[in-house]
Amino acid sequence: MAEKIKMTTPIVEMDGDEMTRIIWKMIKDILILPYIDLKSEYYDLGLVHRNETNDQVTIDSAEATKKYGVAVKCATITPNAQRMTEYNLKEMWKSPNGTIRAILDGTVFRKPILVKGIVPYIPTWTKPITIARHAYGDIYKNTELRVKAGSKAELVVTDKDGNETRALIHDFKNSDGVIQGVHNLDDSIASFARSCFNFALDAKEDLWFASKDTISKTYDHRFKDIFAEIYENEYKEKFEAAGIEYFYTLIDDVIARVVRSNGGFIWACKNYDGDVMSDMLATAFGSLGLMTSVLVSPSGVYEYEAAHGTVTRHYYNYLKGEKTSTNPIATIFAWSGALRKRGELDNIPELMDYADKLEKASIQTMEDGIMDKNLAAMSTLENKQPVDTETFLVEINNRLAALMQ
Ligand code: NAP
């Protein structure tokens, strides 16, 4: 066997929970360590260790990601009441993804992997659509009240000198009702915009953004203006040089265009639009097991992961000693994404080439009909062969080894 590929800078490795933790080790043993002299700074984000460190490990891993620039993350449990007892937790620790995103000030981009046999519900989507969700503010940080008839509701802003500005929301003369206050920050919108522009340049794909600025003439219009200003001042020339486009339209118009498109672009969404539309796209493209995810900070830091969770149901079967058939593809692509980015930043062409071949071997395996049970149930291929997780990985490696010759 040829010499292993050397790395210069470590990638930040964030281990996780349940079935994906099992798959994590298998991927490393079967597909990565035989080819790469892996340099990684390891952080165990498994719930047991998060609890032991009072979640400090999550913060440390995010700081390390800032320092080195590239991380790969395994899916992790976000604790709820049931997990408190299951893991005997000191506290209901926050979602690691939320903590990491807040520290990196990043935007999440989700992109489906397209393979023969898994036909999107919209058959004209022949290229992936990448969706980016602004994960700050709007209704997710709102204040709401029920209002009694006879009340008057106003917005009141008090400036630093104590001056008040008031605006009427509604005079509830005859009926009870509801009100809601939402906000956003220019800084957060600007970070979101820069992450999107950087990602589009990186992917060499057009960027689409939409809001409802015709109705929301101050709030949504602020998003439109900040995007336009940053584009004009910082990205226009780079976009023209790369031969890509930034395109703004109304949210309802963009939906029509997305549905009629062939894919192959990045769709930036406000928080609520992104919440709803990312679930729509994931469903329409077919499988959670084929959805990748990367967190990109405005300063150009990348954290790669699968979009799915820890696949708890499969893990409980695994613990009973059953062979499980879980799809490792999105987690493999998290590794290939991180290694390729590391190769790009450190100018290691062999590492980028390995990442390409790992992805190619993974896709070839599925197109040869070898896949997990859930995917096989959806696939239109004739010669399907559902296999357990380990066999799936070994089959990928058979093809990878041939490509690496
Ligand atoms: P999930 O782990 O994504 O799994 C939901 C179901 O989707 C599975 O039971 C399975 O369906 C199917 N599925 C998902 N990924 C699959 C794969 N790779 N291969 C085959 N089937 C797959 O979501 P969940 O059950 O709602 O959440 C489980 C845990 O994950 C929770 O503790 C949650 O907090 C955490 N979570 C973490 C992240 C993250 O770290 N980014 C994201 C989401 C959820 P069948 O059961 O029908 O086979």
Ligand code: MG
């Ligand atoms: Mg959602």
